Every structure is written in structure tokens, then in C-alpha cells.
Amino acid sequence: MDRQQLFPYQQLFDFTTAIFQKIGCSPAESATAAEALIAADLRGIDSHGVARLSGYIRLWEAKRVNAKPDISVEHETPSTAVVNGDSGLGLVVAPYAMKLAISKARNVGTGWVSVNNSNHFGIAGFHAMMALEEDMIGIAMTNASALVAPTFSIERMLGTNPICVAIPAGEEPAFVADLATTTAANGKLEILQRKNQPAPEGWIQDKDGNVSTNAHELKTGGALLPLGGDREHGSHKGYALGAIVDIFSAVLSGANYGPWVPPFPAYVPMPENMPGKGIGHFFGAMRIDAFRPAADFKMHMDKWIHRFRSARSITGQPAVVIPGDPEREANAERLQNGIPLLPAVVSDLKVLAERFETSF
Amino acid sequence: MDRQQLFPYQQLFDFTTAIFQKIGCSPAESATAAEALIAADLRGIDSHGVARLSGYIRLWEAKRVNAKPDISVEHETPSTAVVNGDSGLGLVVAPYAMKLAISKARNVGTGWVSVNNSNHFGIAGFHAMMALEEDMIGIAMTNASALVAPTFSIERMLGTNPICVAIPAGEEPAFVADLATTTAANGKLEILQRKNQPAPEGWIQDKDGNVSTNAHELKTGGALLPLGGDREHGSHKGYALGAIVDIFSAVLSGANYGPWVPPFPAYVPMPENMPGKGIGHFFGAMRIDAFRPAADFKMHMDKWIHRFRSARSITGQPAVVIPGDPEREANAERLQNGIPLLPAVVSDLKVLAERFETSF
Numbered sequence: 001m002d003r004q005q006l007f008p009y010q011q012l013f014d015f016t017t018a019i020f021q022k023i024g025c026s027p028a029e030s031a032t033a034a035e036a037l038i039a040a041d042l043r044g045i046d047s048h049g050v051a052r053l054s055g056y057i058r059l060w061e062a063k064r065v066n067a068k069p070d071i072s073v074e075h076e077t078p079s080t081a082v083v084n085g086d087s088g089l090g091l092v093v094a095p096y097a098m099k100l101a102i103s104k105a106r107n108v109g110t111g112w113v114s115v116n117n118s119n120h121f122g123i124a125g126f127h128a129m130m131a132l133e134e135d136m137i138g139i140a141m142t143n144a145s146a147l148v149a150p151t152f153s154i155e156r157m158l159g160t161n162p163i164c165v166a167i168p169a170g171e172e173p174a175f176v177a178d179l180a181t182t183t184a185a186n187g188k189l190e191i192l193q194r195k196n197q198p199a200p201e202g203w204i205q206d207k208d209g210n211v212s213t214n215a216h217e218l219k220t221g222g223a224l225l226p227l228g229g230d231r232e233h234g235s236h237k238g239y240a241l242g243a244i245v246d247i248f249s250a251v252l253s254g255a256n257y258g259p260w261v262p263p264f265p266a267y268v269p270m271p272e273n274m275p276g277k278g279i280g281h282f283f284g285a286m287r288i289d290a291f292r293p294a295a296d297f298k299m300h301m302d303k304w305i306h307r308f309r310s311a312r313s314i315t316g317q318p319a320v321v322i323p324g325d326p327e328r329e330a331n332a333e334r335l336q337n338g339i340p341l342l343p344a345v346v347s348d349l350k351v352l353a354e355r356f357e358t359s360f
Numbered sequence: 361m362d363r364q365q366l367f368p369y370q371q372l373f374d375f376t377t378a379i380f381q382k383i384g385c386s387p388a389e390s391a392t393a394a395e396a397l398i399a400a401d402l403r404g405i406d407s408h409g410v411a412r413l414s415g416y417i418r419l420w421e422a423k424r425v426n427a428k429p430d431i432s433v434e435h436e437t438p439s440t441a442v443v444n445g446d447s448g449l450g451l452v453v454a455p456y457a458m459k460l461a462i463s464k465a466r467n468v469g470t471g472w473v474s475v476n477n478s479n480h481f482g483i484a485g486f487h488a489m490m491a492l493e494e495d496m497i498g499i500a501m502t503n504a505s506a507l508v509a510p511t512f513s514i515e516r517m518l519g520t521n522p523i524c525v526a527i528p529a530g531e532e533p534a535f536v537a538d539l540a541t542t543t544a545a546n547g548k549l550e551i552l553q554r555k556n557q558p559a560p561e562g563w564i565q566d567k568d569g570n571v572s573t574n575a576h577e578l579k580t581g582g583a584l585l586p587l588g589g590d591r592e593h594g595s596h597k598g599y600a601l602g603a604i605v606d607i608f609s610a611v612l613s614g615a616n617y618g619p620w621v622p623p624f625p626a627y628v629p630m631p632e633n634m635p636g637k638g639i640g641h642f643f644g645a646m647r648i649d650a651f652r653p654a655a656d657f658k659m660h661m662d663k664w665i666h667r668f669r670s671a672r673s674i675t676g677q678p679a680v681v682i683p684g685d686p687e688r689e690a691n692a693e694r695l696q697n698g699i700p701l702l703p704a705v706v707s708d709l710k711v712l713a714e715r716f717e718t719s720f
Contacts, residue, residue: 074652075650075651075652077468077469077647077650078438078439078467078468078469079438079439079468079469079470079650080469080470080646080647080650080651082651082652107438108437108438108439108468109437109438109439109440109472110439110440110470110472112469112470112646114651149671150668150671150680151680151681152673152674152677152678152679152680152681153671153672153673153674153680154671154672154673154674155671155672157667157668157671157680165600165604167604167607175603175607177597177600177601177603177604179594179596179597179600179601180597181597182594183588183593183594184594200592200593202593203593208674208675209673209674209675209677227587227588227594227597227598228543228587228588228594229589229593232560233543233560233562233563233589233593234539234542234543234544234587234588236539236681236683237537237539237540237541237587238587239683240525240537240539240683241537241539241601243535243537243668243683244525244527244537246664247527247535247661247664251657251660251661251664252648252651252652252657253651253652254652254656254660257660257664258664258667258668259667275660275663276660286440286472287437287440288612290435290437290439290440291435291440291442291474291612291613292434292435292442292612292613292614296614297611297612300611300614300617300635300636301607301611303635304606304607304611304617304618307517307618307619308510308517308603308618311509311510311513311514311515311517312513312514312515313512313513313514313569314512314513314514314568314569315568315569317512317569318512319512320510320511320512320513320517321511321512321596323596323599323600323603
């Protein structure tokens with residue numbers, strides 16, 4: 001097993017901010033990007049945090065990420081906008097777009113922003129949760145490069161296309177559902193790859209579309225499966241959800257969609273004949289008092305949460321989980337005790353430190 | 361096997377309209393309700409069509425459905441509203457609310473309407489698709505009485521809580537994803553019950569939370585499972601999606617939620633200590649030209665559809681399906697050849713005809 005070392009949040013935040021400044025991001029945007037990135041580590045989604053910092057830097061080296069983007073609003077109505085991210089870090093473009101959705105919600109009740117010409121934005125949860133402190137429901141989704149085969153397909157046509165919905169409560173912590181529209185997120189598969197363990201049936205298929213439990217299958221043309229796994233278990237629903245994310249994020253905005261979404265690893269060539277600009281995101285904000293008084297909503301949200309928490313659970317199984325609980329607990333624990341990083345991630349960060357003449 | 365008899369659409373529409381008028385609905389509302397109800401039969405979702413007409417009438421007899429509702433807007437902003445359905449047929453309340461969402465979208469780009477004090481609304485697809493002819497994306501969802509156990513639970517806490525997203529295209533027919541947030545819709549289970557066939561693993565559990573393939577399990581305290589089936593296959597995601605539908609439909613509007621949602625069968629007692637009014641729905645409409653010119657969007661939507669249709673499929677499997685294709689094909693075929701009804705449904709309609717002194 002990999003031995004993990006603990007690092008204080010502040011150290012990772014300062015280091016990440018410094019690295020983004022070194023590639024030319026403004027101090028404010030560097031801090032925003034670092035906060036968004038490390039939110040993943042805090043919330044226990046290790047695959048999307050500082051482990052990816054060197055990947056973002058390689059995208060900048062490959063000139064696929066613009067460190068000084070001129071983010072702009074291409075089109076808008078009172079409740080909608082399309083934002084052009086100018087190839088900026090998704091970690092910067094997404095908060096810009098989410099803030100715009102929030103400001104529209106303040107004015108007319110809801111705000112909906114579709115984004116083109118962006119890059120990977122970290123975890124959807126960070127962006128959706130920006131709405132919570134405004135007493136709004138936040139929604140964030142993004143497309144991503146194709147790893148997922150629709151039902152009946154052997155071709156990878158969709159990314160793991162996550163959806164996050166964050167809903168404020170009263171005394172209770174917020175409800176935060178942040179889910180890839182696949183049976184299992186790619187990060188879960190990466191853990192099995194590192195441990196050389198098989199994947200459960202229903203997570204992946206091989207290059208010919210056969211059921212497979214080989215966690216390394218994606219390297220030889222296999223694919224992740226949509227939530228549901230196979231047709232009999234509703235994979236056509238997971239495929240439809242991933243497709244909706246793709247269309248809201250990219251067909252509405254003018255970004256690339258389906259198999260044309262740019263890859264995260266900078267060494268993977270860009271798809272040919274791309275129909276749009278960069279990758280796409282979609283954000284929403286809904287003011288709860290645009291529907292009913294916030295106090296009423298929160299009281300009932302608390303009641304909803306209490307009732308679900310107290311549902312009788314199966315003998316030997318844990319209690320029913322409110323979406324967001326595990327991530328919030330990880331967040332509190334890691335803020336206090338530090339963020340565990342694998343040796344490979346630590347040495348990656350040390351290489352970055354050396355290269356950019358800073359320290360880690 | 362049950363022998364099915366074919367009936368022309370017009371006959372079922374006229375009969376259903378007549379029955380709704382007999383219970384006191386206005387002529388216009390009767391026609392709306394009939395159109396919404398029989399849309400299910402046309403689209404091949406037999407469980408939600410005229411087979412349920414006698415169920416709606418029993419709800420009226422039990423005074424749970426108000427045939428002359430005074431549907432009203434309780435609260436609104438430029439892009440949102442809460443509608444009180446005054447215990448009307450969901451088949452009437454839902455089109456009212458969807459029209460309101462569409463009119464708000466016309467004004468400010470999008471419209472979002474949460475509904476309380478309603479009843480079952482038929483298929484989500486009928487309502488969401490109202491947006492298509494306006495060059496808008498339509499969204500419809502509803503909660504329903506609890507049949508679904510969240511991950512780890514033995515208690516039924518959620519309905520099958522469907523979501524429909526309807527997206528216009530150009531030359532291609534619209535993308536229409538209409539899905540229960542469970543592994544399988546209850547209607548699918550009812551078919552197996554009629555045929556006395558087992559259900560696949562992952563659809564249901566018994567009253568103690570054990571895996572079961574007995575299609576009759578719900579009659580003895582079992583539950584449907586969220587999309588994903590079990591934790592390892594992502595049932596926490598299906599549960600989260602069902603929960604989001606519940607919260608948007610009922611906590612935002614002031615309807616009942618979770619285990620307190622009123623049951624469809626009129627003989628099932630109402631839950632105790634209900635926290636809200638009736639059942640809840642949620643509707644959205646987004647003008648596509650609130651994001652980009654409609655012609656651009658439609659051209660790219662067509663390209664999206666062509667690319668997905670042409671994805672290489674697994675040997676021996678059908679081509680990749682665009683959500684909405686099977687239902688549209690059923691619709692065309694049934695409009696031409698008639699709608700097949702089971703003998704039990706036909707005799708149900710004959711009983712209604714006799715009782716209301718009309719003919720079928």
C-alpha cells in the first residue's frame with residue numbers, strides 16, 4: 001500500500017497559488033484557482049485536487065490553457081448568459097460564470113450560464129456551493145473528454161459529465177449531491193488501478209463491449225459505463241443524463257461536445273474537426289425566496305433531512321446518508337489534521353517546485 | 361398471454377374527455393387532461409395512460425381530486441413562480457404551470473415553476489415537450505408516493521420521481537429523455553407481475569433489504585431501488601437524483617415530500633401528519649435563443665444526434681438510441697394503427713362508461 005503523508009491546507013493552498021502565479025495568472029485568479037482545486041482534496045475527492053496540478057501546468061505548456069484569459073459575456077438575457085472562457089483555467093472561468101448566475105438570480109429569481117472555451121474546472125461541488133451563502137440553490141455541470149460508452153456502443157462518446165446540485169437548509173448542513181453520470185467516477189477506477197484490484201461488474205466494458213472487471217481496460221480501448229451499467233439496469237438513463245449535461249454545457253454555449261471534447265492529458269492529441277471552442281460548463285442559481293419565504297423553505301429542508309436521516313436502515317448497514325455528508329466530514333477532518341497525499345503526488349509537486357523555483 | 365385489442369386515438373380521446381366532463385371538469389380542461397393522459401398510451405408508456413383513468417376517477421370520488429380547481433399563482437418573480445393546483449387533476453395543473461414557465465422564458469429567457477396541491481400528472485414527457493414548439497428546452501419532474509428505498513434503507517422514502525428533459529433539434533426530431541430515477545419504472549415491474557416473471561436483480565429489495573427477484577415484493581413491504589441498484593453500482597446517485605426531484609417539486613413549493621406524498625390508489629389511506637399540500641411538480645423552460653441563435657443551436661443539435669446515432673455499436677446489439685426515439689416511433693405507429701389495450705383495461709373503461717351513462 002501507498003504510504004500517505006499529511007499536509008496542512010494552508011501549505012497546499014499557498015503552493016498552488018504560487019504555481020498559478022508563476023505561469024502568469026493574476027494573484028486574485030491564482031487564489032481562486034487554488035481554492036477551487038484544493039476544495040477537491042478537502043472534500044476527499046483526491047483524484048481532482050492537487051494531484052492534477054501538474055496536469056493543468058502541462059496544459060498551459062501545451063498552450064491549451066491561457067493564463068491571462070479575457071473572460072467575456074457573449075450573449076445574455078435577464079436570466080441567462082453565455083460566457084466565453086478565452087481558454088482560461090476552468091478553475092477561474094467557472095467561478096466567474098457562477099457569480100454571474102448568482103447575480104442574475106438576485107435580479108430576476110434565477111440565473112443560468114452556459115460556458116464555452118473553458119478547461120477542466122475541478123469538482124462541480126465547489127462551484128455549485130457558491131450559491132449556498134446567498135440562500136440560493138446552486139447547480140453546476142461540465143462535459144469532459146469521452147471515456148463513456150452509451151448503451152449499445154463500443155465507442156466512447158461522453159465524459160463522466162458530473163452534475164452537482166447544492167441546496168441550502170436551516171439548522172442542518174446543506175444537501176450537496178455531486179455525482180458523475182457513470183456507475184463509478186474515473187477516480188474510483190484509478191484507485192483500483194493503483195492497487196491492482198478488479199473492478200465490480202457494471203463499471204466498465206472492454207473494447208468490444210464485453211463485460212469486464214479489468215480496471216486497466218480503458219488503456220486498451222475499453223470504456224466506462226453510464227450509471228445503471230447495462231440496459232437491463234437502466235444504463236440508458238445514465239447515458240441520457242450524461243447527454244443532457246453535454247448538451248447544456250456545450251451545444252447551448254458553442255463548446256465542443258461528445259467525442260470532440262478536448263482531453264485533460266496534454267500529451268493526448270486534440271480531436272479532429274472540432275465543432276466548438278474548448279470544453280463546456282453549465283451553471284444555475286435559484287433564489288429560494290423566489291419560490292417561498294427562505295425561512296419556510298429552510299424549516300422544511302431541515303424536516304426533510306431529519307426524516308431521511310432517521311429512515312430505518314437495513315440490518316448491518318449504515319444509516320441513510322444525506323448527500324454531501326461524507327464530503328463535509330472529510331472537509332472538517334482534513335482542515336484539522338491535514339490532507340493526505342500519495343508519494344507520487346508529493347514528488348510531482350516537488351518537481352513543480354523545482355521547475356518554478358519555489359519550495360514545497 | 362393477454363390478448364390486446366386496438367383502439368383509435370380519437371375514440372380514447374373522446375371517451376376520456378367525456379368522462380372528465382362527467383365528473384365536472386370544464387370542456388377545455390377535460391380535453392387538456394385527456395390529451396395529457398393518452399399521450400402516455402401513444403408513446404408506449406401503457407402504465408400511465410387510460411389504464412389509470414378509473415384510478416383518477418376514484419381519487420375524485422374520494423374527494424382527493426377537485427374537478428373545478430381554482431389554480432392560482434402564490435408567488436412569483438420574473439423567472440419563477442409557485443402555483444397552487446387547488447387539488448386539481450395533475451393532468452390540468454401541470455399544463456397550466458408549464459405554460460407559465462414558457463411565458464416567463466419568453467420574457468426573461470427562462471421560467472421555473474414549482475407546484476403544490478396537485479395530483480398525478482401522467483407522463484413528464486407530455487409537459488416538458490410543450491416547450492419544443494416554442495424553440496425552448498422543456499423540463500418536467502414530479503414527486504410521487506413512496507415506493508423507493510434510499511441506499512441502506514428498508515423504508516420507502518421516495519417515489520419513482522421522474523425527470524424529463526426535452527431539447528429541440530433542427531431537421532432531426534427532438535431529444536426527449538423521460539426517466540424514472542429508479543433502476544426500473546414501476547410500470548416495468550407491473551408487466552412482470554402480470555406475466556408472473558421474476559425481476560432482474562437490482563430492481564427491488566424485500567422488506568428486510570435483501571436482494572430479491574420476486575416481482576410481487578412491493579406487496580409485502582419491499583421497495584423499488586434507486587437507479588444504480590446498490591451502493592457498489594451507484595444507487596446513492598439514483599437516490600440523490602430522486603431526492604433532488606422531491607425537493608424541487610415539494611420543498612420549494614410547499615407540497616408534501618418524502619414518505620408523506622399522497623398515494624395514487626384512492627383506497628390507500630393518506631399519510632399522517634402531512635407537512636404540505638398535495639403532491640408537487642417542478643417545470644422549467646429555457647429559450648434556446650436566450651443562449652445562442654436558434655439556428656446555430658439546432659444545427660449543432662442535429663450534428664450531436666447524427667454523431668451519436670452513428671457511434672459503432674457492440675456486435676449483435678442495436679444502434680445507439682437517441683432518447684425519445686422509441687416513444688416517437690410508438691406514437692407514429694399507434695396514431696396510425698391504434699392503441700393496444702389489455703382486456704382488463706377495456707372492461708375498466710366499460711364500467712366507467714356504464715356508470716357515467718356514456719358509451720365505449
